[in-house]
Amino acid sequence: MRSDSSRRAPLLLTLVVAAVIIFLYFPATVIAIYAFTIEDKLVTFPPPSLTLNWFPITAGRSDLWESFSYSLAIASISMVFATILGTLAAAAVNRLTFRGKDAIAFLLILPIALPGIVTGIALSSSMNVLGIDKNFWTIVAGHVTFCTVTVYNNVIARFRRMGNSQIEASMDLGASGFETFKNIILPGLATALLAGALLAFALSMDEIIVTKLLSGSETTLPVWIYSQLSNRPRNRPITNVVALFVLATTFIPVILAYRWSEQASSEE
Amino acid sequence: MTTPAHAKERETVRPPSSILRDISTFLYRRPWLIMTLLLAPPLLWLGVVYLGSLGALTLNSFYIYNSFSGQVTPGFTLNNYAKLFGGSNPTIVFRSAGMAATVTAICMALAFPVGYYMARYASPRLKRFLYLSVLLPLWSSYIVRIYAWKTILANEGVLNWFLNQVGLAGARDALLTAPVIGGNSLSVSIIGMLLVFVYVWLPYMILPIQASLERVPQSVLDASSDLGARPFTTFWKVTLPLAIPGVVAGSIFTFSLTLGDYIIPNTLGSTLFIGNIVERNLGANNNLPLAAAMTVVPMIVMITYLLLARKTGAFDAL
Amino acid sequence: MNVSRHFGDVKAVDRVHLDVPDGEFFTMLGPSGSGKTTCLRMVAGFDHPTAGKIELYGQDVTNLPPYERDVTTVFQDYALFPHMTVFDNVAYGLKIRKLPESQIQQQVGDMLELVRLPGMSKRKPSQLSGGQRQRVALARALVTHPRVLLLDEPLGALDLKLRQQMQIELKNIQQQVGITFIYVTHDQEEALTMSDHIAIFNLGKIEQVGTPAEVYEHPATEFVAGFVGVSNLVRSPLAESITGSPQTFSIRPEKIRLGEVGGSAPKNMHSATGIIREVVYLGINTRYIVDLDGGGELMVVEQNMETTSMDVVEARGRKVNLMWDKSHARFIGGQA
Numbered sequence: 001m002r003s004d005s006s007r008r009a010p011l012l013l014t015l016v017v018a019a020v021i022i023f024l025y026f027p028a029t030v031i032a033i034y035a036f037t038i039e040d041k042l043v044t045f046p047p048p049s050l051t052l053n054w055f056p057i058t059a060g061r062s063d064l065w066e067s068f069s070y071s072l073a074i075a076s077i078s079m080v081f082a083t084i085l086g087t088l089a090a091a092a093v094n095r096l097t098f099r100g101k102d103a104i105a106f107l108l109i110l111p112i113a114l115p116g117i118v119t120g121i122a123l124s125s126s127m128n129v130l131g132i133d134k135n136f137w138t139i140v141a142g143h144v145t146f147c148t149v150t151v152y153n154n155v156i157a158r159f160r161r162m163g164n165s166q167i168e169a170s171m172d173l174g175a176s177g178f179e180t181f182k183n184i185i186l187p188g189l190a191t192a193l194l195a196g197a198l199l200a201f202a203l204s205m206d207e208i209i210v211t212k213l214l215s216g217s218e219t220t221l222p223v224w225i226y227s228q229l230s231n232r233p234r235n236r237p238i239t240n241v242v243a244l245f246v247l248a249t250t251f252i253p254v255i256l257a258y259r260w261s262e263q264a265s266s267e268e
Numbered sequence: 269m270t271t272p273a274h275a276k277e278r279e280t281v282r283p284p285s286s287i288l289r290d291i292s293t294f295l296y297r298r299p300w301l302i303m304t305l306l307l308a309p310p311l312l313w314l315g316v317v318y319l320g321s322l323g324a325l326t327l328n329s330f331y332i333y334n335s336f337s338g339q340v341t342p343g344f345t346l347n348n349y350a351k352l353f354g355g356s357n358p359t360i361v362f363r364s365a366g367m368a369a370t371v372t373a374i375c376m377a378l379a380f381p382v383g384y385y386m387a388r389y390a391s392p393r394l395k396r397f398l399y400l401s402v403l404l405p406l407w408s409s410y411i412v413r414i415y416a417w418k419t420i421l422a423n424e425g426v427l428n429w430f431l432n433q434v435g436l437a438g439a440r441d442a443l444l445t446a447p448v449i450g451g452n453s454l455s456v457s458i459i460g461m462l463l464v465f466v467y468v469w470l471p472y473m474i475l476p477i478q479a480s481l482e483r484v485p486q487s488v489l490d491a492s493s494d495l496g497a498r499p500f501t502t503f504w505k506v507t508l509p510l511a512i513p514g515v516v517a518g519s520i521f522t523f524s525l526t527l528g529d530y531i532i533p534n535t536l537g538s539t540l541f542i543g544n545i546v547e548r549n550l551g552a553n554n555n556l557p558l559a560a561a562m563t564v565v566p567m568i569v570m571i572t573y574l575l576l577a578r579k580t581g582a583f584d585a586l
Numbered sequence: 587m588n589v590s591r592h593f594g595d596v597k598a599v600d601r602v603h604l605d606v607p608d609g610e611f612f613t614m615l616g617p618s619g620s621g622k623t624t625c626l627r628m629v630a631g632f633d634h635p636t637a638g639k640i641e642l643y644g645q646d647v648t649n650l651p652p653y654e655r656d657v658t659t660v661f662q663d664y665a666l667f668p669h670m671t672v673f674d675n676v677a678y679g680l681k682i683r684k685l686p687e688s689q690i691q692q693q694v695g696d697m698l699e700l701v702r703l704p705g706m707s708k709r710k711p712s713q714l715s716g717g718q719r720q721r722v723a724l725a726r727a728l729v730t731h732p733r734v735l736l737l738d739e740p741l742g743a744l745d746l747k748l749r750q751q752m753q754i755e756l757k758n759i760q761q762q763v764g765i766t767f768i769y770v771t772h773d774q775e776e777a778l779t780m781s782d783h784i785a786i787f788n789l790g791k792i793e794q795v796g797t798p799a800e801v802y803e804h805p806a807t808e809f810v811a812g813f814v815g816v817s818n819l820v821r822s823p824l825a826e827s828i829t830g831s832p833q834t835f836s837i838r839p840e841k842i843r844l845g846e847v848g849g850s851a852p853k854n855m856h857s858a859t860g861i862i863r864e865v866v867y868l869g870i871n872t873r874y875i876v877d878l879d880g881g882g883e884l885m886v887v888e889q890n891m892e893t894t895s896m897d898v899v900e901a902r903g904r905k906v907n908l909m910w911d912k913s914h915a916r917f918i919g920g921q922a
Contacts, residue, residue, distance in 0.1 A: 009389040017385045020378055021398070024405045024470065027416030030426055034419060085310040092306035095299075104307075106578065107314050113520055113574055115528020117546050118567045122321035125328055125556060145318055148310065165665035168632055171652040172659045173679035173730060174283040176292035183678075187669045202407045208531060209543075213550075222411045229415055229535045240419075243412040250408045258400055280656045280731050283683045289653075296651040 028247055035240040058241040064224070071220040074136065074211075075204035078143035082200040083193060085144065086151025094159040111146035116209030119146060124213045134216040142214045143207060147200035154196030154261060155189060162188045191260040198257040202250050221246065322567070329560035340556055348561035357545070361565065364542040367458075368526040371465040372519045375473040378466070379518060380511075383477035387484075399478070406471035414535055417464045421455035421536070428454065451537060460536045465526050472525070473518035480514025481507070516577045523573065527566045542566060600790035601638075606734075606768060607783065608643075611760050613769045615777040616787030617813070622770045625787070626736050629768065630659050643733060658727035659736040662743075664719045666711040672698075672722050673707035679730035697725040700759065717748050724759070734766045741776065753779050774814045778802065786810050802838075808918050811836040818842075818884045819918075827880055828856050834918045839887040841914040844874065845907045857909045860884070867898045874901065876908060884908060 036051060058064065089108060093101050111119050123142050124134075132138060166188065170180040208222050215223070221242070228239045283289070295302050332343045351357065386398050405413070420426045431440050443459060444451055451457020484507055492502040530543025542562060549559040602625060606612045614622040627633040629640055631652030639648040647655050658679070666675050673694055680690045698704055701721040711719055720740055727735055737756075741749045757780045760767045771777055777784050778798045785795045786809075794806040805811035811819055816839055822832045829835060837856075844862075851857035860878040872893060874886040886908065890898075 009385060013381055013385055013389075016378075016381045017398075020382050020470070021401055023467070024401065027413055027420060027467070028405075028408075030420055031412070031416045085313060088306050089310040092303055092310075095303065095306075102578070104311075106574070107319070108310075110571075110574070111314070111318060113524055114570050115524050115543070115566050117528045117530070117543055118322070118325075118563050118570075119318075121546065121550065121556075121559060121563050122318070122325040125560070126317070126321040126324050128556075129324060141317075145314065148314070163663075165661050165663055166667060168630075168652070169659070169661060169665035169667075169726075170678070172630060172657075173726065174653045174682045175678075176283075176289040176651075176653050177296060178288045178292050179682060184667060199407065206407075206409045206411070208411055209529075222409060225409075225411045225415060226531060226535075229411075229418060236419075239415065243409075243415055246409045246412050251404065254404055254407045255400070258403060262396075280733055281683050281685065282656075283653070293651050293654065297649065 031240060031243050031247065035237075035244040037237070037240075054237040054241050058238045058245075061238065064221070064238075064242060067219050067221045067224045070136075070218050071205055071222070074139050074143060074220060075201045078140050078147050078204040079197050079201040081140070081144040082147035083151050083197045086148045086196060086200075087155050087189070087193060089148070090152050090155035090159060093156060105152075108149040108152050112149050116207075117213070120210040120213035123210070127214070134214055136216075136218070138214045138216070139211055139220075142210045143204040146207075146210070147203050150199040150203060151193070151196035154192045154199070158189055158192035195257040195261040198253040198260075202253050202257075205246075205250065325560050325567075326564055328556055329564050331557040331560075333555050333557045335555070338554055340554075348557045351558060352561060352565065356540070357562075360540050360542060360545055363539070364527055364566075365569075367462065367465065367541065368523045370462060371469060371526045372473075372522040374462075374466050375470050375522045376515060376519065378470060379473035379477050380515070382474050383481050383511075383514070384507075386478045387481035399475075402471045402474045402478075406475065410468060411531070413468055414464060414532060417460075417467065418455055418535055421453075421460050421463075423453050423455070425455070456537050458537065458539060461532055461539075464532050464536060465529075468532070469522040469525055472521040473515075476514040476517035477511060478514070480511050480517075484510045513580055516580050520570075520573065520577055524566075524570050527569070528563075602790075602792055604785060604792065604795070606766060609764055609766055610782040611757060611767045611769065611780055613771060613777040613781040613784045614787055615771060615774060615784050615814075617772055619789075620787035621790040622785075622787040623738060626659075626738055626768065626770050629734070630657055630736050631655050656733040657736060658730060658732040659738065660720075660723045660727050660740045662738045662740065664711075664723040664740075666719055666722055666726075668711055670710075671707060672703070672709050672711070672714070675711070675722055676726045676729055678726060683730070693729055694725075697729040700728070700762070701725045702755075716743050717752070720744065720752065724756075728759075728763065728765070732765065734768060735760075737767060737769045739771050741771075749776075756780060778814070786813065788813075804916055805836060805918065808834060808836075811916065811918060816885060816887075820882065820884070824858075824878070824880050824882050828858050829912075829915060831917070835915045836918065837884070837910055837915050839873070839885045840871075842884065842886040842908050842910045844876075844886060844888065845909050847905045847907045851907070851909050854912055855909045856912055856915060857907055858884070859905070859907050862901050862904050862906060865898050865901050867895050872898050876906060878908075 035054065086108075089104060093104050096104075120142065123138075123145070127134065127138055166184055167180055170184045171177070175183060206222055208226055211220055212223055219227070225239060225242060225246070228235060328340075329348055330344050330346070332341045332345050332347065333339075334341070352361070382398075382402070386395055390398055422428070428437075428440070431437050440454065444453070444457060446459075451460065454460050488506060488510075489502060492506045493499070497505070528543050528546075530541060530547050533539060533541045533544055542565070546559045546562045549555040549562065600621070602621070604625070614625060616622045624633055628635050631647070631650060631654075635648065639646055641647065642655065642657065667678070670678070676694045676697060677690050680693060685693075694707070698707065701724050703718060703721050703725065706714070706718065706722075711722070714722065720743075723740070740756075741752050744752060753776060756767075756769075769777075769780065778801075781798055783795060783797055784801050786793045786801065788809050794801055794810045796804070796806075801810060801814050805814065805817070808819060811817045817836045818839060819834060819836050820828065821834045825835055826832045845857075847859060858878050858880060860876040860883075862874050863877045863883070864875040866873040867890075869890070871887050871889045874888070876884050876886060878884060
């Protein structure tokens, strides 16, 4: 539908929308405040006074850094594999007729649409059967499974926007399939690929349920945060800082991904 | 320098030949080969590994579990499924389904106005801003958002402080004593869980709704009013039905994610949901068959839901 | 002979046999879905014929991919590469051929001048108008010196004035450059304007191949008569009563004269009487629809040499005797 900003929205509607947006951001703001509070055991509100003390203390926790780098590593590698698989699937579906397209889209969305425990237990029990020990790579395997679809969605949307005639034109002018891929397809897909990859990265960084089921002895950062939730609050302030940190780090990839997928539409 | 010469006098320069070109030609004449190469890795992974695992899981749900020895033997028994009907399990299943449905309903109610506003009234800049505002929470850390609410809802936290200031403490206590949704405190109660569930999944509902509303062609709306329909009628009979795919798409996520979640129930209460049972049986007991049976239920529910959703065209809205 | 297609057999194209003469502007004309575009794509290499072969200057190219054929295409949507400048777009084919940089600069420059787009090299396609993009597509396809240039309804997206201008330019460029052009269109006026030879397609088959004059004056089938130019088709039994032969004939509206009723027609002319039902004043000429006494109707077009719009208005309802030279009646499928 066409947006008509000359028409004023009903007041009630505007209020509701504003309320929802505030609702969405309220918790993050609270955490931000708490990260600076001096109080170390309870979460009294209003916070007694503010301090930057907790930041260096948190930075000194090497176990946290380990968890963080573990998460980073998993996310990076999952991102790479998911990008490859997602792009291949999108390229294939791009050439396909109607029926196959539906089936593949369904298959790809299954890991992310089914509850996490389903995916997690399924893969976990397969690994048990095959006698595979849970380790870094098993987690990656799990993450790749549900991250592929984010890349797929982005890339296939871009394929549709690009259309086939550019590819045909390139071959018509003498470029082989590989040359066409390098000169035309890849640049055309570039931002969509990156956007999808970044989203896969963010998804992987954040995941808990499947991760817990597929991990060995090491923990990822979100799993650590979860562990802080179930116990009596011991490390509240540190957790606050970590929480703020995690929020900040997911902020950037998402904005970048958004920028990049919008970019192509302005190019045309 | 070059004057346009006649075709016959001009030589046609060919691109240099190479191995890559030959391979490319080889593939060009065999489109089926290209398709196989493209599809093999993703299909192998998702089709074989993932689907295979789901199949293995279903198989597992029929295996026999010996509670004394903790052994699992392959075989066939409907014992595990029978257990689902016993004890508190049915309650748990219904509770999970009920929660999932409620969360979905509330999300729909909150998300639709936002999606509608974005599609209908927002200027391009505002639209981009709103879109980003919804996108960020969606992709930002799930666990951190839960953690944030835990602290907000805590007895000494922001919300209670606010309620106390405004004098609504009595109302809150009354709410907490209510059946089904009540609990010990806001942070350990069903209502608390409900709140957090809605919060966490709301962006998943907003974006597909907004997407499908965007796709409603303005010409269709114009035609409707042209034919004499009042704005409300147009909304009810034209806009709303066309937005349904988006609503269904969003509901897939809210329903599915709530159904299997155990983290929010664990964090904000002691009531058991499907996810908790599964986790328990898996962990301490290593009772994979029972856990599998318990998991197969939401799995079947969701797959059916997905297949139905496909019919409504919700997939295009994702 | 440069392109021959024997028995191209894909679902959309049914046993087409076509020889395209060298150095000509050759048009494939037909309505949508008639198979002309499919034929073009087969020559380019994008579609593969189910049976038959495609020969280019004696070489069998049927199994060659598009990048191995000395044929380039101007696409209907121009297919310019959006992430490249105009210069890079046009230079693309030359860069693939690994030509030296200086030569590329030279040739691209010359080509941009030929299509009358000097100074545009740094722009991106999104900054160009439709007509300009079309010229870039043309330049890009020509700069590699193909032996045949294929054009797939390239002027469809342009407005009328621009289209007519481009038609003349394309024809000039073709004659200047001397390459064989194979042009696909559904606009018969365009085909008549530009072509040396026209092949008329219908439902996957070729109805006629000939020069514009041949196709217009001597349509081989009813379809051609109806598709190329406005024509009147007269079938039996009315045909028989007018010409004495049961064969269907067509008569062009501009060849019919409106005469007074009464008196007999000269020996060398056919005639038929009727009443003017509709009159349309078109400035240069006037179009009349005449209901024939023997059934059916004929369209007559007369130049407004002495007639004014006032005369025209009064014409409706007038009884007339239509006459035309016997030699102008074209019998479908050969002479009677």
